[in-house]
Amino acid sequence: MTEETLAPETLAPETLAPETLTLGAAIGRALGDALDADPDVVLLGEDIGRLGGVFRVTDGLQAHFGADRVIDTPLAEAAIVGTAVGMAYRGARPVVEIQFDGFVFPALDQVVAQVARLHYRTRGRVRMPLTIRMPYGGGIGSVEHHAESPEAYFAHTPGIRVVTASSAQEAYSTLRAAIASDDPVLFLEPKARYWAKGEVDVDATADLDTARVLVPGRDATLAVYGPLVQTALDAAAAAREEGIEIEVIDLRSISPLDVDAVVASVERTGRLVVAHEAPAEASVSSELVACVAERAFAALEAPPERVTGYDTPYPPSALEQHYLPGLDRILDAVDRALGRRSSRSLPAGGAR
Amino acid sequence: MSIVFRLPDLGEGLTESEIVSWKVAEGDQVALNQVIAEVETAKAVVDLPSPYAGTIRRLHAAEGDTVEVGAPLVEYEPAAPGTDPAAPAAAPASEARAHEDEPDTEQQPEPGSQPEPERVPVLVGSVAVAGEKRAVRAPRTFPQPPFVREDRSAARAYPPVRRLAKERGIDLAAVVATGEGGVVTRADLDRAVRGPAAAPGPRREKATGLRRQTAKTMTAALTVPQAACFLQVDVTETLRLVRDLADEQGAPTLLSLVARAVVLAVPRTPGVNAAYLPETDEIEFRPAVNLGIAVAADRGLLVASVDDAGRLDAGALAAAIARCAAEARAGTIGMAALTSATLTLSNVGVFGVDGGIPLLAPGQSAIIALGAVRRMPWEHEGGVALRDVLTVTVTFDHRVVDGREASGFLRDVGRMLERPGLALARG
Numbered sequence: 001m002t003e004e005t006l007a008p009e010t011l012a013p014e015t016l017a018p019e020t021l022t023l024g025a026a027i028g029r030a031l032g033d034a035l036d037a038d039p040d041v042v043l044l045g046e047d048i049g050r051l052g053g054v055f056r057v058t059d060g061l062q063a064h065f066g067a068d069r070v071i072d073t074p075l076a077e078a079a080i081v082g083t084a085v086g087m088a089y090r091g092a093r094p095v096v097e098i099q100f101d102g103f104v105f106p107a108l109d110q111v112v113a114q115v116a117r118l119h120y121r122t123r124g125r126v127r128m129p130l131t132i133r134m135p136y137g138g139g140i141g142s143v144e145h146h147a148e149s150p151e152a153y154f155a156h157t158p159g160i161r162v163v164t165a166s167s168a169q170e171a172y173s174t175l176r177a178a179i180a181s182d183d184p185v186l187f188l189e190p191k192a193r194y195w196a197k198g199e200v201d202v203d204a205t206a207d208l209d210t211a212r213v214l215v216p217g218r219d220a221t222l223a224v225y226g227p228l229v230q231t232a233l234d235a236a237a238a239a240r241e242e243g244i245e246i247e248v249i250d251l252r253s254i255s256p257l258d259v260d261a262v263v264a265s266v267e268r269t270g271r272l273v274v275a276h277e278a279p280a281e282a283s284v285s286s287e288l289v290a291c292v293a294e295r296a297f298a299a300l301e302a303p304p305e306r307v308t309g310y311d312t313p314y315p316p317s318a319l320e321q322h323y324l325p326g327l328d329r330i331l332d333a334v335d336r337a338l339g340r341r342s343s344r345s346l347p348a349g350g351a352r
Numbered sequence: 353m354s355i356v357f358r359l360p361d362l363g364e365g366l367t368e369s370e371i372v373s374w375k376v377a378e379g380d381q382v383a384l385n386q387v388i389a390e391v392e393t394a395k396a397v398v399d400l401p402s403p404y405a406g407t408i409r410r411l412h413a414a415e416g417d418t419v420e421v422g423a424p425l426v427e428y429e430p431a432a433p434g435t436d437p438a439a440p441a442a443a444p445a446s447e448a449r450a451h452e453d454e455p456d457t458e459q460q461p462e463p464g465s466q467p468e469p470e471r472v473p474v475l476v477g478s479v480a481v482a483g484e485k486r487a488v489r490a491p492r493t494f495p496q497p498p499f500v501r502e503d504r505s506a507a508r509a510y511p512p513v514r515r516l517a518k519e520r521g522i523d524l525a526a527v528v529a530t531g532e533g534g535v536v537t538r539a540d541l542d543r544a545v546r547g548p549a550a551a552p553g554p555r556r557e558k559a560t561g562l563r564r565q566t567a568k569t570m571t572a573a574l575t576v577p578q579a580a581c582f583l584q585v586d587v588t589e590t591l592r593l594v595r596d597l598a599d600e601q602g603a604p605t606l607l608s609l610v611a612r613a614v615v616l617a618v619p620r621t622p623g624v625n626a627a628y629l630p631e632t633d634e635i636e637f638r639p640a641v642n643l644g645i646a647v648a649a650d651r652g653l654l655v656a657s658v659d660d661a662g663r664l665d666a667g668a669l670a671a672a673i674a675r676c677a678a679e680a681r682a683g684t685i686g687m688a689a690l691t692s693a694t695l696t697l698s699n700v701g702v703f704g705v706d707g708g709i710p711l712l713a714p715g716q717s718a719i720i721a722l723g724a725v726r727r728m729p730w731e732h733e734g735g736v737a738l739r740d741v742l743t744v745t746v747t748f749d750h751r752v753v754d755g756r757e758a759s760g761f762l763r764d765v766g767r768m769l770e771r772p773g774l775a776l777a778r779g
Contacts, residue, residue, distance in 0.1 A: 056361070140396040140397060141390075142396045191396075195398065195399065195401060197401075218501070219499075219501060239489075241489075242498070243498070243499045243501070270504055298509055298533070299508055335496070340497075341495075341496050341497075343492075346494060
């Protein structure tokens with residue numbers, strides 16, 4: 001054989017080694033396995049069926065499970081979620097895809113006014129076992145409305161879980177748990193990580209409310225989630241070269257926040273850095289820092305640091321690398337938390 | 353043998369993509385999943401990972417070209433069989449390794465630094481990072497001293513308390529914490545300054561003024577060889593006399609009547625109103641009794657003298673004693689009155705005790721202490737009756753008088769107090 005011609009499906013899940021999937025493929029596998037395991041599971045979304053999803057996450061599912069279980073919807077997010085609410089009332093377990101973060105806002109009314117409070121409103125008689133999948137986060141050079149991080153809107157709403165995943169395994173297990181949960185769950189998919197590969201054990205399970213210490217360390221706690229988990233791991237590796245041990249915590253659940261885990265870590269390290277792509281104001285980091293201040297104030301050796309997107313609309317993609325928290329900004333914050341020199345100690349206008 | 357990698361379907365249902373940039377060059381060795389190009393779709397610029405490990409033989413498109421899905425993109429010379437496909441390439445193209453994540457990372461990683469294997473050993477779960485960009489910090493534009501880990505104190509305290517501890521030089525770890533959750537409080541710091549409450553240490557204060565003077569005087573007093581004797585006296589009759597005369601102008605008190613008895617007894621035992629002069633081995637007998645009255649003032653013990661007490665009757669003595677005691681307490685008494693006494697009377701009974709053995713004041717040969725008056729069962733007229741009883745003690749300079757004389761003096765005083773009428777015969 002002198003030349004092997006590869007089909008376009010080279011990167012599709014089926015052709016990868018059985019245990020190694022991209023994060024996006026792991027989500028597709030989780031959806032397929034959930035459809036397989038539970039006849040009540042039904043998928044709804046824009047372009048998820050015949051096209052297979054803009055990120056190819058649902059590729060092949062409609063062909064396999066049929067158009068009445070993998071349903072292409074009109075471009076109308078409020079109607080998609082509203083339809084899912086009605087289906088859940090009739091016993092279905094809908095999994096909705098919102099195609100991009102920036103398109104979720106028409107559905108906000110359905111989520112806040114219906115999905116999140118039906119269980120409460122009916123005094124527990126009606127459950128909303130609804131999963132809303134949504135790619136979020138930036139860093140992929142996209143146009144407006146395709147790179148946003150609106151998790152705080154949902155975390156602020158009582159009655160709905162907000163979770164995310166940072167690896168293929170996490171994506172598979174957490175999505176399976178979200179679909180299986182009788183609570184409504186917003187499952188946020190870090191789209192910049194869709195192509196990150198990892199081994200996936202389809203028998204591994206995950207919960208929907210605990211954080212996980214990925215790297216232990218003595219010097220500072222770095223709490224992150226979703227797309228910044230890899231950046232945080234990179235930061236921890238880079239800091240280790242300077243002798244600094246960063247404890248990396250993948251929050252996993254944005255609502256509820258696993259404050260216990262972060263407090264336990266801060267009790268060990270005395271320093272906290274929280275990073276996310278969303279702007280800082282009234283954000284997940286606002287909540288986490290407040291909770292840690294309430295619970296572990298005396299353990300803090302320094303004020304908590306936040307590394308976030310700026311309080312501006314998400315910028316044009318040519319500027320997004322200046323907006324997104326990166327390795328250097330995170331390490332700069334770690335330096336501040338450790339009381340070392342940082343770029344902020346430079347004179348105004350100085351080189352950075 | 354070579355392999356042609358064709359542009360895969362990147363999603364969104366698109367049929368073509370633009371090559372934004374190449375991350376590798378022809379001849380480069382690449383690892384599995386290493387990013388080889390950035391390609392743009394209608395909605396995103398995405399990194400294209402390498403499906404093979406091997407050597408890039410040919411790039412089929414230039415940057416900016418639009419490539420059909422399925423068209424040849426890269427031609428590889430695969431790595432030798434058995435090569436770990438996840439292992440990094442031996443010599444990755446350095447220009448492909450720059451961060452894209454960081455706005456401030458215009459600089460390349462240090463030249464010659466080999467990228468670490470992209471599998472960070474501390475990862476949990478299955479986060480394989482093969483093909484990830486290397487985690488390299490951009491060089492700082494300012495000097496940064498090496499990181500030195502400081503041992504964290506196990507002590508917990510809120511910042512104002514930590515600051516206070518720092519200002520006071522207190523080691524928080526050494527403080528016993530009583531706050532909720534083991535937090536050191538301000539009160540804990542205060543306790544730490546005062547020392548452990550369970551075992552208070554000694555406290556020292558400077559002895560000044562009268563305290564220091566008393567210390568000197570009493571130390572000097574102990575250089576005098578002295579002895580004491582005491583007598584219990586039924587003073588019921590004397591107290592009756594005090595009551596009988598209470599309504600009169602210039603009424604006597606028990607103390608003034610005792611003083612009167614002392615003054616009347618001295619001529620029979622002149623050695624108690626004398627002084628031993630060691631320089632000349634002489635005994636100086638005083639012509640008159642300057643009666644010293646011990647006064648417990650706030651600032652300490654004073655002995656105020658009623659000079660030539662023999663000239664005063666009991667009523668006048670009571671007034672004189674009250675006056676000099678008041679002046680001594682007020683601090684208005686003259687120096688002469690504080691140094692002129694020849695025989696001292698100390699009424700320790702006011703403190704509720706039955707008696708005591710006083711120490712001699714320098715320059716005096718005797719000192720008399722009165723205890724408290726007690727109602728006691730007492731032999732009286734052949735029976736037992738409740739009587740008012742007082743213990744009188746005399747300490748004497750044994751160089752001047754002996755026990756016989758001192759006891760005789762004490763008996764004389766006691767008899768007059770038991771039978772005040774005797775004073776008629778002696779006075």
